Amino acid sequence: MKLINKVRKLCTCCMEEHDVQIVLVRESNVYKGTPIEYDAEYFYCDKADETYADEQQISSNDIAMKNAYRAASGLLTADQIATIRTRYSISQSDLCLLLGWGAKTITRYESHQVQDIAHDTILRKLSSDPEWFLKLLTGAKNSLSPASYAKYQEAGTTLFEQDHDLYLKSAIMAKYVRYQQNPEYTGNAALSLDTVVDMIRYYANSMKVTSLYRVKLMKLLWYADALSYKRRGHAISGMVYRALPMGAVPIAYESIVDLSSIRCEEIDMGEAIGYQFLPTENKEYPNLSSEDQSVLDDIIGQFGNTTKAEIVEIMHQEDAYTKTAPGDIIQFKYALTLSIS
Numbered sequence: 036m037k038l039i040n041k042v043r044k045l046c047t048c049c050m051e052e053h054d055v056q057i058v059l060v061r062e063s064n065v066y067k068g069t070p071i072e073y074d075a076e077y078f079y080c081d082k083a084d085e086t087y088a089d090e091q092q093i094s095s096n097d098i099a100m101k102n103a104y105r106a107a108s109g110l111l112t113a114d115q116i117a118t119i120r121t122r123y124s125i126s127q128s129d130l131c132l133l134l135g136w137g138a139k140t141i142t143r144y145e146s147h148q149v150q151d152i153a154h155d156t157i158l159r160k161l162s163s164d165p166e167w168f169l170k171l172l173t174g175a176k177n178s179l180s181p182a183s184y185a186k187y188q189e190a191g192t193t194l195f196e197q198d199h200d201l202y203l204k205s206a207i208m209a210k211y212v213r214y215q216q217n218p219e220y221t222g223n224a225a226l227s228l229d230t231v232v233d234m235i236r237y238y239a240n241s242m243k244v245t246s247l248y249r250v251k252l253m254k255l256l257w258y259a260d261a262l263s264y265k266r267r268g269h270a271i272s273g274m275v276y277r278a279l280p281m282g283a284v285p286i287a288y289e290s291i292v293d294l295s296s297i298r299c300e301e302i303d304m305g306e307a308i309g310y311q312f313l314p315t316e317n318k319e320y321p322n323l324s325s326e327d328q329s330v331l332d333d334i335i336g337q338f339g340n341t342t343k344a345e346i347v348e349i350m351h352q353e354d355a356y357t358k359t360a361p362g363d364i365i366q367f368k369y370a371l372t373l374s375i376s
Contacts, residue, residue: 040056075088282356
């Protein structure tokens with residue numbers, strides 16, 4: 036028995052008013068054939084040396100027992116079910132509506148009733164798959180109030196973007212593992228995708244950068260890393276670049292530009308689709324030092340108004356490109372002969 040608090044009250048055990056202890060008692064039980072142990076809360080009357088429980092404690096102890104059974108059986112606990120629901124900011128009844136369950140099902144699962152395996156599997160999928168939640172939400176749109184639908188959609192979209200970014204970042208980092216031990220490839224910098232995002236937003240938010248499409252952006256990123264290496268002995272981002280026909284391009288660039296904090300819009304250019312990078316509302320760059328921003332400002336001053344063709348042509352004249360075989364990794368030693376200082 037463990038003392039957790041005291042409260043002065045009329046003790047229903049001895050029928051006197053005094054300080055009554057609130058204690059936890061480790062209990063053993065068998066529920067649905069499964070032996071379990073759990074902590075139950077009681078009042079303890081030291082005058083009568085007895086424990087007793089009020090209605091709230093009886094209910095809480097019942098949940099504690101069933102949560103112990105859930106844990107022993109590999110099922111979600113009541114608290115875990117509640118956490119899944121609150122992640123989406125959705126009410127108990129509306130979640131039942133999305134899942135096609137009875138209106139009080141989630142209420143019961145978050146309290147006294149143990150869910151079956153089939154419902155447990157559905158709740159686990161909901162927890163790990165916000166994209167599925169958004170699909171369910173779309174199907175139930177006409178049954179929800181506009182305000183509720185908008186709130187749930189915002190919560191689901193935010194979770195989906197977070198999961199999307201986590202997947203992308205893991206995939207990107209996996210592609211960089213083999214290069215991380217070679218400073219000639221990384222420019223003496225550890226890859227920071229948060230820094231890369233800030234670099235891209237810094238360029239996109241600048242009024243001095245025009246026509247920021249993908250090819251131009253790739254060159255601006257390389258020039259910033261190369262100039263930083265030339266001046267300070269290390270790049271800004273830690274990205275590794277290949278020499279492709281249009282110049283320097285970072286490894287996994289397709290995934291990098293798809294990170295949710297970057298605004299990119301497809302533009303119909305007739306025979307092809309262009310990818311234009313747009314300003315963001317966020318004008319803060321916590322992952323860029325003042326020295327980093329100075330390098331970026333110099334790159335903007337040099338190339339901000341250039342066209343794609345112009346910056347590609349300039350890049351093609353750099354030692355980093357002319358001395359690197361097509362498709363090979365560009366070594367940062369060539370940044371020492373960069374055309375700008």
